[in-house]
Amino acid sequence: MIGSLKAIWAKVAKLRGDLQVNFGSYILRRVIYALIVLFVIITVNFFIFRVMPGDPVKMIIDPKMKPEVREALYEQYGLKKPMSEQYFLYLKNLLTLNLGLSFTTSRPIMDELLERLPNTLKLLGIALILEILIGVSVGIFAASKRGSAVETFVTSAGLFTHAVPGFFFQLILLLLFGFLIPIFPIRGTMSAPPPVGAWAQLLDRIHHLILPVFSLVIINFGYWALYTRNAMVEALGQDYIVTARAKGLSKKTVLRHHAFRSILPPIITIIFLSLPGIISGAVVTETIFSWFGVGRYLLDAVLKQDYPAAQGAFYFIALLTIISNFVADIVYGLVDPRIRVGGGEGK
Amino acid sequence: MKKRGFWPNLLKFSQEFISKPQGRVGLFMLAIFLFVALAAPIITKYDPIDDLYLAESMAKPAWVRVFPDNRNLPVTVHAKLGLHSWKTNSQFNLKSDEEIGENGFSFEVSPEKQTELLYQFRFESDPPGTFNFETQYLVKAPEDNTTTLALLMISPNGKEWPLWKKTIYGSEDETELLIDSRQMNLKFQLGLTMFDEVSQKVFQEKGNYKIVLRASTDGEPAMISFIPVAVNIQGKLHGVLGADHMGGDLWSQLVYGTRISLLIGIVAALISVFIGTAIGIASGYIGGFVDEFFMRLADVMLSIPSMPVLIILSALMGKSIWNVVILISLFSWTSTARIVRSQTLTLKERSFVEAARASGASKSYTMVVHILPNVIPLVFASLVLLIPGAILLEATLSFLGLGDPTTPTWGRMLHNARSFGAFTSGSWNWILPPGLAITFLSLSFVFIGNTLDDILNPRNRERS
């Protein structure tokens, strides 16, 4: 979204400010910040499910359970204790990743989520890498050839990202290439059963990845292309680049060594910062392509009114986001030239 | 010093706007959508939610008849067979009877002769998917009479289809009668299986069909009354865009969906821009702790994945579109807040603001009177750019089954299309219109927003 792009820019600017202090205290600040976010999320999670209409206890404890089982669960969650004590118990449970048991399967929610995590990471990871590779290269190319067809293409791809409903595009792809011209699998991460042999299995998995990944790339690469193009155009207009050009360096060298290097840190940051949005997209993609992942787990839990599972899945996703944000901050600190050179102090 | 705002001359502004192709196209598309939204009751006569069974489920658009394959597809026939519609073999005793209901009629059956009411009509199309008869009847006869009522259809080739038969001992109070070609007991009576379609058998050929009401009795004469018999032959062609799984009008759903999408998009964007502007000005102008707090809050909001939260909250809060609007706004104020904040920081140092402060104006007065007007142009572009996001989010939530089922949104249309087999049966007339409508409406706002951003954003102006 164009709006959030600006917000991210603002954040990058703010990070630059933070960096000028020194790397050690910078890291410390980021850790504290991550912990605050974690705390907010746990607290919100705790209250949402208790403030909502209906008996909160019934939302956490499956009413179909036998009374003795119910008593045991009351104990486990401390639901007969005062609110404050419940809260601390909840805090402790979540921090130790004890997310409780699912209503529908009676299995530990954490186990179920971990089972699905690799699939989600695979799908989103591959899609993200391709999106960025394609998006950034196309963006740089467009910046170097201003006013060309490539630039129009980048702009249109950006528009596509912002205007086409992803779920609609994906359903149409599924209909076209899964049913009308059935050349791609319509469900899951592998054939049932997968073919024999390591290579055949790898190919089978790739075959299953193509439709969901391709759809994600088409939907999202315009975002990266547009961002890169704008950043490059801005960088190319800056004094030192102009100077470098004036010194007689070739356009290619300037692009590669100066302009691109200057936009690298914000691009890396924005990759990590875009993770919450990308994880959000997983819900829809995983649902449409029957992908056994974390996003669909959340939606299924909500539709089945399995509240502990929904709560657990949400916490899990939030945790992923916090971690990726934190990593983004650290990576940013590492790649920023001012930090590396100065060993702590700003330029 | 004179106030220096960013309010450009309105005329110059509109000229500049129109001079940009994106702006022109965006405005044009938006105008079409606005017209459709405002003129919805004129463009379509059906209610998107309540008008059902207008045609066969998943009927095609009426205009596909231009293709030879579809030329003979049946259209919907609704008729009410009252007093004057019927021919009878004992004309003299058929008379009006308002006692049973409006336009009711009654006739006497004597034991000597069975009475037959007959209605003939031409049917020139392929067989319909379903048809039904609906009426009420009443029998007045002595206690020991046995009266038999029957309804049948006669094909052009003379074959009789006994659709209903009932034996009545003595009198019977007003009773509802519903005969539907999908009823399992009807299929059974006709010797068909559960998956056979009665209508395919009955309407096998084109020509004159007869509907016959037959009555006979023994003992004393009996009086039989009916309200007009409603005959519905559901068509396989309907309206501009055809029908959904319940025979609802897809065109009216699309048209009213425009209203909802526009409303959701604009209201959500307005609320979030309002929140964002207030927070942005406050943190920019007041600074200090307030600034730190709100900016950290914005950071936190930015690092929470919005879709999972929306899914959970919409499940917990219930399915009203207003809940969706509020939730969307709560998640999209951050970008506006940041833009407004940085603009406020610049404005704060400007001489006219400093002058106001020096002359003793209160903080809130300065913020509202001096800062606000100067950030509005900026906010305006971000407002327009937030709308498509809100429209897409709402559509996605509805599509996932978390929307309000009683509000005709485009997301709901697509959700229903997916749930009720439109993708498998290839009902492009159900799938494509809402998807394309979402795309083009969002696109129009992106175009307008980009153009506004180009014209109004000081950063862009400085660059150019």
Next chain:
Amino acid sequence: MKGKNRLSYYTVLLALVCLIASSTLAVSYSEKGPKADEILFPIYTTDETRMFAIMTGQVDIYPGLTKPAEINTLKLQKKIEITQNMGYHMFYGAFNTGRWPLSEKAFRQAFSHLINREKIILNLFEGYMLPLDSLVPQSSNYYFDQIKKYEYNPKKAAKILDDAGFKMGSNGIRIDPKTGKEMAKIEFLTPLYEVAATSAEIGKMLVQEANKIGLPMVATPLDFNVIISKLDVFDFDMFILAWGLSREPDHLYSFFHSSMAVEEGYNTTQTKVPEIDKELEALLYATNKADFAKAANKSQILLADHAPYFPLYSRPYMDAFRKDKVKGYVSMMGYGAAAYQNLWTTINIETVNGGGTVRWILPEVPGTLNPSTASSAYEWEILGRIMDMPFAYDPETAADKPNWVVKYKEETWKYTDPETKEVVPNAAVVTYNMRNDVKWHDGVPFTAKDVKFTIEYLRDNKVARYLGSTKDVVKVETPDDYTVVVYSATPGFLHLYDIQGLPWLAPHIWKDVKDYKAFQPWKEDHPTVKGLTKLIGIGPFVFKEYKVGEYVRLEKFKDYWRLSL
């Protein structure tokens, strides 16, 4: 005679039920099997992929069709056959008879006349449901026709209300005879639209009918869990729900006996009528089929008049098969052709060329394959073929079939306590004879000790799912390796079937399992046999693998006892 009038319609329906049962039974079946070499259950969780899969031939079986649009699309496909069977299924609404004015019988009877079943079924299900007029579905052999019926007739409903003193007031709302004021709002609880759209819609339709004759009723769609928790404490006026039932209508006892009218009990309507209690006790403790049937009929007559429930419809089970790819599917009364309870399809299904791999859609991801905790029908789709379903009923008549692994031989209704030498009356002692050629999947013979272990394990661990069958068991004796004698504290011919509903647990696997809930047998390797897991049974198929979220694979059990029949 009015009664005679109305009868005809339902007689037609009943005949139709028989027709459905017989017309689709063209396929003869064999008791010898299994025939397929392998069953694959690929998991398809979305509607459109299930349809794509069966239409493009990626799967052979799509069980449990419910959506009219899907049925209408599939029935036109030349390569697909849809089987139809009446189900032991009941969709109904209920009154809280402990609350005024729902405690008034006339009120309940009047409301029962407001239900236009035909219209509901046509509008919401395009005709693919059967109207239901008793609290036992027509598919059951115990369905009884000669009961009070409530045809749709709003005028009659209004008249009954008038006669009972609920006169129409000036605002179009009826007057409560107790208070002399307008009636208070009556709340009708329905499931949420997004969970069960049709149920919510039915609630709306019924409320509209009620409002038309001056009853101030409102439909309140609620979260299923919230409905259940309200029912648990009788905090409701009216609600609608569905139940999957079984061959014997013992659900009547659970739903309407006064002893069940406690908080969190099954008798949510608070029906406490001594006359009904008497018949229901006769039903539960009947020691032969004739008495049982008599009590079932009488209960239905009394309940129809008392009207604590209003039955709405019963669902026929429809399953789609690719007839160009598989053969040997058998329709079965009450459960359908593809349900796990249908042993005949399980052992007869095979590819058209014989043997081979049969692909069977699994519409949800099974959360657990532990037979002691698995509760969803989808989990049992798999477990039912591994554990050997004991429902060896005749698919057409639902009568018992002679070949059972554990078959009851004789029963008495009292026994002598060996220690006190006292005769214990009103008990059940059932002796079972076992086949001696049955083996576990790992080759260990299946004996009386295994049966004893299973009953005692499930009883002692209070495994909730089987508590109904095990809680009354006093002791289990094994006079020899193939004879089991089970002593129960209560009499009743239903006890003969108790043992048949249990999943046999192999003692050599389960004896060390302390926490049955945490046990994940499908994830642990078998201690001695390679290629097996701890999920073993005596059924026709052996569990091979479960790729979580993707598919489940079962293989033919080469030593299955029915193969040597």
